[in-house]
Amino acid sequence: MNRHTPLARPWRLAAATALLTLGTATSALAQAWPDKPLKVIVGFPPGGAADQIARLVSTPLATALGQPVVVENRAGANGNIAGEAVAKSPADGYTLLLSSGGMVSVNPHLSRMSFDPVKDLTPVASAARVLVYLMARPTLEVKNVQELIAFAKANPGKLTYGSAGNGSSPHLAGEMLKAQTGMFTVHVPYRGAAPALNDLMGGQIDYYFDPGIGLANARAGRTKLLAVGSLKRSPLFPDVPTLDEVGLKGFDADTVFGFYAPAGTPPAVITKLNTEVNKILNTAAVKDRITQLGGEALPLTPAEFGKRGMDDSQRFGAIIRERKITID
Known part of the structure; x- marks a missing residue:
């Protein structure tokens, strides 16, 4: 059928109307969100770096969004338990994960996971580069x-x-x-x-x-x-050498902690969360606190955060294979 025939016009009109309706619905969802409390599930116990970073960011995030942000700890399996809980949550922007990058860059190399962190989760915002x-x-x-x-x-x-x-x-x-x-x-x-x-x-x-x-x-x-265990010294301890400096060339065990959401979460919601988290990370109080924890605030776009996870997966995957590391 020629694309200019009269019968083609109603289909094109219907398709255009559907796209317009979808765009309007997505915009309306973004404007209405959030209208209830959010939950941040942390994959590690209270007191650890992940928990402290989650609570540090969640408090001002609640103020920015106008809704409470509740932090819940679900430790175990190097973040897999929390990751699975979020991956199987509704993709509505109300359930987030705060995890070390290991859930994406390490765990798939170690065991068969009940979910695919790349396919079932979407990067929202990095929070900090964590040194060891x-x-x-x-x-x-x-x-x-x-x-x-x-x-x-x-x-x-x-x-x-x-x-x-x-x-x-x-x-x-x-x-x-x-x-x-x-x-x-x-x-x-x-x-x-x-x-x-x-x-x-x-x-x-x-x-x-x-x-x-x-x-x-x-x-x-x-x-x-x-x-x-980083390629550069910590500003907190300028006299303490890196392992690279003492002869272990290229030693870099840094990882990135950040926020993830269930796959399918509306892009407008992801953008809003990323914008607000990055604003928080750029405040002097939060940057200083993350520095005091031994890390470095690391605002990134969702795409940059996702790429960092893939790059780390290659780096850590190599040592896992070399050392034959298992979770047994």
Whole structure:
């Protein structure tokens, strides 16, 4: 049929009307949203970096949106439990996830997941680049990274290191350290960084990579801060070297924490959330607080945030395969 025939015109008119109606409905939804409280589900226990960042952003976000923003912790499976809960929630903008980037960049390499984080979730806004800090228990007789490595090599299997769980960025940092040094130590996974930190200070484990929650304890001498697992030093500890500087070239265990929504959430809602979160991240109070937590505020567009997750997936996937890391 020729596209200029009279019979084609009603179809084109109907299609145009449908698109106009859809656009009007989407615009109306964005204008009406939000008209009830929002929930942010955090994939890690209270007290950890993810929890603190979620609460730091959620309070001003509630003010900006004019609705309460409730934070709920659902820890377990390196963020998978919370991720699944959000992935299966209505795509209406009222349920969000705050997770470490590991849910997207690490977990798919470790196990068969009950959801696909790339297909079933959509990036909303990054929150912070989280550094990890190599800390030792205060009674461990080492003064620096070189001495830790030498002790571990002289006593294979004697030292233990903790993490926030199998596949967490602190765990991968620990495996990266072992891979680059040839040292053999025993991994002890915890359900979050906070309990691992408590056992480090109590002497139950010998060292771990801290995601920033233990920095006050390092200042007080309750842990020994040996190095930063990033490519650049922390402004909080300008005299503490990076692992790259002490000879572990290219050592980078940074990860990005951020907000996700169920796939299919209206783009206008995603845009609104991204705009408001980025405004919050650019305020001096929030930037300073994230710095004090040992991280760096990192406002990105949803597309930039999504790309960062894919890039990290390639980087961490390589170490997972090399070290044959599993969640067992």
